[in-house]
Amino acid sequence: xxxxxxxxxxxxxxxxxxxxxxxxxxxxxxxxxxxxxxxxxxxxxxxxxxxxxxxxxxxxxxxxxxxxxxxxxxxxxxxxxxxxxxxxxxxxxxxxxxxxxxxxxxxxxxxxxxxxxxxxxxxxxxxxxxxxxxxxxxxxxxxxxxxxxxxxxxxxxxxxxxxxxxxxxxxxxxxxxxxxxxxxxxxxxxxxxxxxxxxxxxxxxxxxxxxxxxxxxxxxxxxxxxxxxxxxxxxxxxxxxxxxxxxxxxxxxxxxxxxxxxxxxxxxxxxxxxxxxxxxxxxxxxxxxxxxxxxxxxxxxxxxxxxxxxxxxxxxxxxxxxxxxxxxxxxxxxxxxxxxxxxxxxxxxxxxxxxxxxxxxxxxxxxxxxxxxxxxxxxxxxxxxxxxxxxxxxxxxxxxxxxxxxxxxxxxxxxxxxxxxxxxxxxxxxxxxxxxxxxxxxxxxxxxxxxxxxxxxxxxxxxxxxxx
Numbered sequence: 220x221x222x223x224x225x226x227x228x229x230x231x232x233x234x235x236x237x238x239x240x241x242x243x244x245x246x247x248x249x250x251x252x253x254x255x256x257x258x259x260x261x262x263x264x265x266x267x268x269x270x271x272x273x274x275x276x277x278x279x280x281x282x283x284x285x286x287x288x289x290x291x292x293x294x295x296x297x298x299x300x301x302x303x304x305x306x307x308x309x310x311x312x313x314x315x316x317x318x319x320x321x322x323x324x325x326x327x328x329x330x331x332x333x334x335x336x337x338x339x340x341x342x343x344x345x346x347x348x349x350x351x352x353x354x355x356x357x358x359x360x361x362x363x364x365x366x367x368x369x370x371x372x373x374x375x376x377x378x379x380x381x382x383x384x385x386x387x388x389x390x391x392x393x394x395x396x397x398x399x400x401x402x403x404x405x406x407x408x409x410x411x412x413x414x415x416x417x418x419x420x421x422x423x424x425x426x427x428x429x430x431x432x433x434x435x436x437x438x439x440x441x442x443x444x445x446x447x448x449x450x451x452x453x454x455x456x457x458x459x460x461x462x463x464x465x466x467x468x469x470x471x472x473x474x475x476x477x478x479x480x481x482x483x484x485x486x487x488x489x490x491x492x493x494x495x496x497x498x499x500x501x502x503x504x505x506x507x508x509x510x511x512x513x514x515x516x517x518x519x520x521x522x523x524x525x526x527x528x529x530x531x532x533x534x535x536x537x538x539x540x541x542x543x544x545x546x547x548x549x550x551x552x553x554x555x556x557x558x559x560x561x562x563x564x565x566x567x568x569x570x571x572x573x574x575x576x577x578x579x580x581x582x583x584x585x586x587x588x589x590x591x592x593x594x595x596x597x598x599x600x601x602x603x604x605x606x607x608x609x610x611x612x613x614x615x616x617x618x619x620x621x622x623x624x625x626x627x628x629x630x631x632x633x634x635x636x637x638x639x640x641x642x643x644x645x646x647x648x649x650x651x652x653x654x655x656x657x658x659x660x661x662x663x664x665x666x667x668x669x670x671x672x673x674x675x676x677x678x679x680x681x682x683x684x685x686x687x
Contacts, residue, residue, distance in 0.1 A: 221271075225513050232491070233259070237266030246510055248502035250493030262507045263514070270490040279425070283473045286342055290333070291465035296344035299329060300461040307457025308450050325350050326461055328357045330468035334401035337472025338479065359406040363396055366410060394433050395419055395426070398471050421478055429474050433467045500530040501537065508540060517548050533564060535573065542577070546584055563596055571603040578604070582612065589616060594624040598633045605640060614640045621656070631661035639673045647681035 221231040223243035231241030240263060247259050247268060259268050291300050299322075306322040309315045329350040336345055371385035395418045400409035408414050419426050494502060504527030511520035521544045527537045538561045545554040558581055565574040578600055581588060590597045597616045604613035617637040621630060638653035654677060657664050664670050 233268040235261035250491035252493035290469040303461035304458035308454035331401040333468040338475035594627040
């Protein structure tokens, strides 16, 4: 599947009918409930977008083995399995033989219904009564068998090698023919060699695995047959035969379900995944803004992000995008204002890790930056940085705070933390001066748990020095 033009690791679920740009569901989010008539449209040229599927492969049929093996023992399929076993055990005259033939034909048509249902991801067995009303499907199935097996047999007199080759080919393509007949209900499609080839090539190596499995389960009932079998054993053989027939049908349906999109069987699937109105507004803003940013349309990208923030002002990804776009656009003042709001909001919500990440990214843009307008936030952020081992960055937030925020009520607390940071860096001299400042300004601060801890560390590192 083609890759998205803006997210190279994602499949293209949408393709523009005008400019042929491929988009993933992150670029063009939402689903049927979010799209008005004629939507969605290409963010670049405003032409209609064509849905190509979500790009998610179906579950491999061999991973559905539990569902496949228990399919025939679910009601009402189980009734047909038991009926076939009973009809097999009851054969003893013309009436019971006719009954057996009727049930066998019923089972044959029912198997096609099972293939079609499982191909559509319906794992509840249909009613056997549905098979009774499908007489036309039975006629087409008989016609297929006549063409594939009786036809080559008629050529035996002309060339035995040709006959054997055609019969071998018929055996090989039989699962493909039955699958096509089940989902299309068309004799012409079922006998179309191009359709056989398309299915086998699309399925690939899994077809050989399917063929071997179908042959195995088809031959399995023979193990229970014997010339002098008792009635219970004949009944068991019939039940097992019906069971393996439906297992083979479920197997074929599961393989079609796995390859539904490649085979054109998923044309009516819903486009995308519907979201709530607010979630769609946010996702659409992020998706299209990313496209605009990649195309160099930064002002348009910022406009969309601002629109999204109008719906979800605290949304983390929207705030990140706005911060980065403002920086790229060189909007220095709005960038700093948004940076402060973003960090403050994350701290208030308890997202200290995100606040630290925002600040560290900002330092990459301006290494000497400080939060001089908000000393309380500086202290909180410094603590978060310290807890994460970012001592130099934490220290830079607090240095000389008495000069740029002399009236700050938490200055003693800030300098106690700063002293701790200097001690961790091995600078006991500067730490001692800071502790002396704290002792003069707020002696009680040194008596707190944190103060006691810092003093203890100071004395271990600097003895016999004292706090001046």
